[in-house]
Amino acid sequence: EAQVTQNPRYLITVTGKKLTVTCSQNMNHEYMSWYRQDPGLGLRQIYYSMNVEVTDKGDVPEGYKVSRKEKRNFPLILESPSPNQTSLYFCASRQVGRGYGYTFGSGTRLTVV
Amino acid sequence: QQQVKQSPQSLIVQKGGISIINCAYENTAFDYFPWYQQFPGKGPALLIAIRPDVSEKKEGRFTISFNKSAKQFSLHIMDSQPGDSATYFCAASIGNTDKLIFGTGTRLQVFP
Numbered sequence: 696e697a698q699v700t701q702n703p704r705y706l707i708t709v710t711g712k713k714l715t716v717t718c719s720q721n722m723n724h725e726y727m728s729w730y731r732q733d734p735g736l737g738l739r740q741i742y743y744s745m746n747v748e749v750t751d752k753g754d755v756p757e758g759y760k761v762s763r764k765e766k767r768n769f770p771l772i773l774e775s776p777s778p779n780q781t782s783l784y785f786c787a788s789r790q791v792g793r794g795y796g797y798t799f800g801s802g803t804r805l806t807v808v
Numbered sequence: 809q810q811q812v813k814q815s816p817q818s819l820i821v822q823k824g825g826i827s828i829i830n831c832a833y834e835n836t837a838f839d840y841f842p843w844y845q846q847f848p849g850k851g852p853a854l855l856i857a858i859r860p861d862v863s864e865k866k867e868g869r870f871t872i873s874f875n876k877s878a879k880q881f882s883l884h885i886m887d888s889q890p891g892d893s894a895t896y897f898c899a900a901s902i903g904n905t906d907k908l909i910f911g912t913g914t915r916l917q918v919f920p
Contacts, residue, residue, distance in 0.1 A: 735817075735912060737897060742881070743906045743907065754907075793840050796842055796857065799851025
């Protein structure tokens with residue numbers, strides 16, 4: 696089944712403890728992206744990648760890191776999580792070409808206490 | 809400049825009625841305008857999209873109307889059904905990047 700897989704689905708952590716949310720897609724998509732979703736704010740793009748080893752900042756990159764060493768994987772790293780990073784996170788991927796929309800993962804609900 | 813403003817925040821429509829969601833943007837560099845649909849507990853999914861050289865696009869009961877001069881676009885759902893109850897997001901992107909700016913979302917409830 697074509698899909699974007701994120702892990703974990705739920706995570707509770709403490710302030711300052713480094714964490715990684717993994718994202719993998721099996722559709723051979725070139726483009727991958729991370730979003731956070733907060734009530735009343737919609738979806739905001741954190742980072743995106745248009746190719747292996749190529750990443751660019753979205754609208755809210757502060758406090759996050761990403762890497763794209765392989766085409767299928769795009770992990771999101773929080774080096775020192777803070778409570779304001781409590782959110783619902785989505786990874787997404789898509790084919791090259793303007794008519795192709797993103798396929799989103801099922802989301803990771805992160806709580807930082 | 810990068811914002812996409814979406815309204816209303818929530819919408820209640822009777823079955824069979826028309827649902828209308830509006831979005832406005834400022835950045836004239838935006839050149840692709842998709843709409844995403846999100847059901848509770850799921851990630852968003854692409855519903856329909858339009859480019860600014862077209863004033864209207866229809867797919868089944870879903871229609872995007874685009875007004876380039878006013879920098880506004882809207883989603884119309886004809887014959888709304890309870891299964892359309894979801895959150896809808898408009899979005900905009902710029903051609904040579906994959907930067908995608910979303911609106912704040914509209915929660916649609918369709919009652920039988």
